[in-house]
Amino acid sequence: MTGFGRGAAVAGGYRAEAELSSVNRKQFDCSLSLPAGLGALEDDCRAAVRARISRGHVQLAFRLETEGECAPAAAQAQPHETGASPLPERSAHAIRERVAQLRALADVAGVPFELRLRDLLRMPDMLAAAAPSPDPEAARPAIMAALADALDSHAAMRVREGAALREDLERRVEALEAVRRRIAERAPLVPVAARDALRRRIAELGSTLQPDDPALAREVAIIADRCDISEELTRLKAHFDHVRALFDSPEPCGRKLDFLAQEMNRECNTIGSKAADATIAAAVVEAKALVETFREQVQNLE
Numbered sequence: 505m506t507g508f509g510r511g512a513a514v515a516g517g518y519r520a521e522a523e524l525s526s527v528n529r530k531q532f533d534c535s536l537s538l539p540a541g542l543g544a545l546e547d548d549c550r551a552a553v554r555a556r557i558s559r560g561h562v563q564l565a566f567r568l569e570t571e572g573e574c575a576p577a578a579a580q581a582q583p584h585e586t587g588a589s590p591l592p593e594r595s596a597h598a599i600r601e602r603v604a605q606l607r608a609l610a611d612v613a614g615v616p617f618e619l620r621l622r623d624l625l626r627m628p629d630m631l632a633a634a635a636p637s638p639d640p641e642a643a644r645p646a647i648m649a650a651l652a653d654a655l656d657s658h659a660a661m662r663v664r665e666g667a668a669l670r671e672d673l674e675r676r677v678e679a680l681e682a683v684r685r686r687i688a689e690r691a692p693l694v695p696v697a698a699r700d701a702l703r704r705r706i707a708e709l710g711s712t713l714q715p716d717d718p719a720l721a722r723e724v725a726i727i728a729d730r731c732d733i734s735e736e737l738t739r740l741k742a743h744f745d746h747v748r749a750l751f752d753s754p755e756p757c758g759r760k761l762d763f764l765a766q767e768m769n770r771e772c773n774t775i776g777s778k779a780a781d782a783t784i785a786a787a788v789v790e791a792k793a794l795v796e797t798f799r800e801q802v803q804n805l806e
Contacts, residue, residue, distance in 0.1 A: 506804070507662040511653025514571065515645035518638065521567040522650040524553070524658050528804050529561040537565040538647075544640040545647055552648065556655045558756045559806045564654075566647060568638055599624070662806075669804055670751055673761075676798045677744055680768070683791045684740050687733070687775065687784050694731050694781045731780050736771045743768050758805035765799035 509524045534553050536546055553562055603619065610617035743764050750757040750764075769792060776788035 506665065507658045509654040509656070509658025509661065511650045511655070511657060513646050513649030513653060515649055516642045517571050518643045518646040519569045519571060520643065520646035520650035522564065522647075522654040523566075524562065524564045524651075524654040526557060526560045526562045526658065526662075529559065530803075532557065532559055532562075534562040534564060539566060539568045539638065541638055542566075542568070542640050542643060542647065545644060548644075548648065549651055552651055552655070556659065557806065559758055564651070566650070568643060568647070570638075602627075666805070669801065673747075673798060673801055674751070676794055676801070677747055680740075680791060680794050680798070681744055683787050683794065684737060684744075687779075687787050687791075688737050690781065690783050690787070691731075691733055691737070691779070694779060694784070697781070698731070731778050733775045733778050733784075736775045736778070740768060740771050743771070756806040758802060761802040761805060762799060765795055765802055769795045769799075 506528060507524075507526045510522065511524075512519070512521045514520075532554065534550050536549055538546060538549070549564065553564060603624075606619060607617050747761060747764055750760055772788050772791045772795060776785055779785065779788075
């Protein structure tokens with residue numbers, strides 16, 4: 505099922521935001537984007553998603569900030585006013601080392617050493633040094649709490665969508681039941697129509713038969729047995745009952761409903777081939793069209 509969820513949490517000196525979206529797919533797969541340095545949390549994040557979503561393509565992205573980065577601008581400006589470094593010590597040390605390396609390179613090359621801030625900002629690795637990777641274990645509580653919040657939001661959206669899908673599928677099952685009833689009402693008339701047709705053919709050949717002629721009764725019995733669709737109609741009704749039971753199940757039912765749609769289509773095909781009746785054949789075409797739309801809609805369920 506499709507869905508979207510967003511969550512946020514603050515813990516361990518970090519503020520994490522998570523955005524999660526899902527689209528329909530037969531299998532489960534998760535595309536995960538974590539901030540640099542948090543690869544150690546990937547398996548835990550995937551497991552948390554897998555525990556809540558069993559089917560579909562999931563896209564999950566995180567944003568992580570330190571609580572200092574989340575502070576108001578006035579509060580962030582205070583270190584500059586007191587002369588303190590605005591960067592963590594390890595970041596400042598990495599930048600000083602890089603500048604020293606550039607100065608040594610200029611000395612070796614025998615060229616003037618000229619370096620400005622804009623030159624530093626053009627170096628992607630320098631910017632990475634200015635933003636050190638977070639500590640995975642320290643960031644774990646915020647990341648996992650934000651993910652749980654996003655999963656709850658995502659689930660709430662899918663509950664609303666699921667209610668609408670259930671209503672639509674129930675209408676389709678009701679329409680299929682109406683077609684099945686029409687077929688069941690017509691089925692007993694098929695042997696009678698076959699008997700009358702056989703009598704007409706015999707009369708056209710200039711022969712006559714008594715109404716209780718054993719040969720005629722035997723032939724009609726064979727026709728009635730060949731076009732008996734009572735078992736198929738019974739199985740169709742059982743499939744409809746099973747579908748409704750799955751609607752009330754707390755477990756994911758998309759795969760089972762997909763299988764039942766295939767079984768309903770198989771029963772319809774058998775009815776059409778056995779009945780040998782134009783009215784039933786037309787009803788079978790209608791039923792198969794309904795089953796196909798039912799199956800297409802089921803693809804949207806987990």
